[in-house]
Amino acid sequence: MLRSVGQTRVTDSGEDPRVTGLRAAVSRLRRELAAHPGRFSDREVAEEELAVLAEMAARGDPDIARMRRALLLIAGAIGSVSALAPGVLAVRNAVDMFGEVPRQR
Incomplete structure (x- = not known):
């Protein structure tokens, strides 16, 4: 079950x-x-950047700018391997759920 706490939806956990x-x-x-x-x-670049994303997810407080950088490096590293394209797209969709990088003033 999902519920809202402030602006963030959370699960029962x-x-x-x-x-x-x-x-x-x-x-x-x-x-x-x-x-x-x-x-x-x-x-190796893809593996390292996936490890970065996994660590952010484990901490539960991902940095949007760093996630987007990791996604670009992953896509660049394995983007031409068509067998992995669905997995790359799933990671992209997950990163997109966090929104855009806040603009600096």
């Missing part, structure tokens, strides 16, 4: 469903990447 979605999408893509037999030069 008290966790923001956006964080839950990010955690699930990152976990899925990490599994798919680990199982992918192909070799590509930026695989």
Whole structure:
């Protein structure tokens, strides 16, 4: 069950469903990447950035600007591997749920 607390919706467990979605999408893509037999030069970059996103999700307080940077690096690193495209899209959708980077004045 979802309920609202201020501007943030939370589950009965008290966790923001956006964080839950990010955690699930990152976990899925990490599994798919680990199982992918192909070799590509930026695989390590993708793995490192997925680890960054996983850590943010584990803390429950993601930094939107850093998440978007990680997403760009992941997409750049594995974007041409079509078998991983659905997983990359799921991570993108999860990151998008947090909104845009606040503009600096």
